[in-house]
Every structure is written in C-alpha cells, then in structure tokens.
Amino acid sequence: MRILAVDVGTGTQDILVFDTGAPVENCVKLVMPSATAIAAERIRRATRAGRPVVLSGQVQGGGPCAWALEDHLRAGLRAFATPEAAATFDDDLDKVRAMGVDIVGEDEAAGAAGDRVRLRDLDLDAVRAALAAFEVDGRFDGFAVGCLDHGAAPPDYSDRLFRFDHLKSVIERGNDLLSFAYLPEELPAYLTRARALIRCIDADAPAVFLDTGPAAALGALQDPVVGRQETGLVLNLGNMHALAFLLRGTRILALYEHHTGEMTDAQIEDFTRRLVSGDLRHEEVYASQGHGVLYAAEGAGRAASAGTLRPAVTGPRRNRLRD
DSSP, X not given: OEEEEEEEOSSEEEEEEEETTSOGGGSEXXXXXXXXXXXXXXXXXXXXXXXXXXXXXXXXXOTHHHHHHHHHHHTTOOEEEOHHHXXXXXXXXXXXXXHTOEEOOHHHHXXXXXXXXXXXXXXXXXXXXXXXXXXXXXXXXXXXXXXXXXXXXXXXXXXXXXXXXXXXHHHHHOOSGGGGEEOXXXXXXXXXXHHHHHHTXXXXXXXXXXXXXXXXXXXXTTSHHHHTOSSEEEEEEOXXXXXXXXXXXXXXXXXXXXXXXXXXXXXXXXXXHHHHHTOOOXXXXXXXXXXXXXXXXXXXXXXXXXXXXXXXXXXXXXXXXXX
C-alpha cells in the first residue's frame, strides 16, 4: 500500500510517500516551500513588475501570502480575489475589502487583467510532477494530510480564542491525540481550511485529516525513549506555532499553544516548565499573543516534576532549545 502524507506548514510542506512494503527510511521524502510561501513569491513578483494580482482558488493558509498582499496594496497596486480565495486573508470579507482588495465573482476574475495566483494548500499536479522526475509513481492507495486550522471564527471573535475553543472541544469529546484525526465527512463546517485541503485530493481513495500539532506529538511518541515514559512532555516548535503537550500515553493532561515568533527562548522554557508544574495561566498565554493553556485532567500540573521529565522537542525551530 502506498500513502501520500503531506504536512502543510507555514514555511514548508513536508511530503512522504509511505510504502508499507519498504522501510520508512527508504520511502521518498520531500521538503518543499509551503503553499503560502509559493503564493507570496508570486504576489511579490507582480508587485516588482507593477502589475495587479488576481487571486482565485480556495481558502488556504495565510501568513506569508497575506503579508505579501499587504505590501502589494501598500505599493498602490490593485488586487482582485474571488470570495473563497479572499477568505484566506480574513473570514470576514468586509475586512478583506477594507484592506483594499476587490472581491469579484469567478467570471469577473477570469476576465480581470493581472497576474494570476491560484490559492490552495496542496497542488497534487506539482507533487506528481516532482515525483515523476525521479521515476516515482504518482498513484496512491490513500492520502493523509494535515495543517493547523484556526477555523472560521464568528465576526468580532478572536481567531486565537476560536482555535483554542476547538482544541478544548475536541479534548472534551474524547481525550486522545487521535481524536484530532477526521475522515473527510467528519470535519466540522467551521474548519474551512481543513475541508478545502481535503478537496485538493483529486483521486478516488481513502483520506484522513490530522491537525499538525497532535500529529507532531504522535510522531515524537514513535521514538522508543519518548514512548516508554509514563508521563511525557512533547514540545513542537514549528515555523509559526509552538504547541506543548503533557501526556500520559496519547491522553492529554495539559497543553499550551503559542506563536513561535512571539516567544523568546527563555519564555518557551519558562512556559513549558510552568505547564508541567500547573502554574501557567490561560490569560498570560493569550496576553502574550498566544492561543491559550488547558489543563485537561485533574491534577495535571502535579503529574510530574519538570526536573524529572525528559522533554522531546521537535519541529523546524527545535534548535532554539538545543542548549
């Protein structure tokens, strides 16, 4: 069986062709620029050339492409976007209009003059083309995809709080890292980015979605040293988000989620230690531009001593805690 697994991040998209007939070490792996990084470069190219941009496609991850669009508009250049593509920049389309973006229908976008940028978190044609260059078959028996979806927050409600509300609701429904895995038909309507990511799959094959934070923790637990600890501490330092889990097996005792770039190295260490001791407060994390903290089990803060736990640190920014 061959499964295409794709982790769609802010800086990169990490691609694995998992073949059950081969050791995972021999499976094809690609680390490529993320969809938002690709879109950002295409917008900047239009900015440098002094041309309008026409954004179509679907909602995808923001960050770099949103910053590039803001720079484009500040340069006095026009931007057109279809409604679904515009939701990449804010779920409230009135706020996207206030940025200076002209929101247009599909037909009008097709006729608009400017550089065309199609938004989508996963371009399977590009993945297959890259694989074909190395004589790797682009047919798969299944797909596993993941991203961090803040969800479509109601008007005037914080995206950060809405994301954390989602984390809490999943844990309350079933406290297990695997509860963050969804079949396509199980995805809540408010997870618009996750649903759009699943729609990028163009093959008639089974698919599953998994939030990338829990996915990182599940991956860390595959390490035999990490996996055999009765109580484990896993910290994922991504390019955009930091997520710490205090775990007993795959059961979540406590967690916090923050933005990696908004934290100093000392803050990361302090917040993680205090998560273990039970002293970290939701209001403090949120006030420092994070998402929040949750103690999901009674006595979670007394589950282990920060001095006795052996933390597992993963993610592309893990070097920040190497010393």
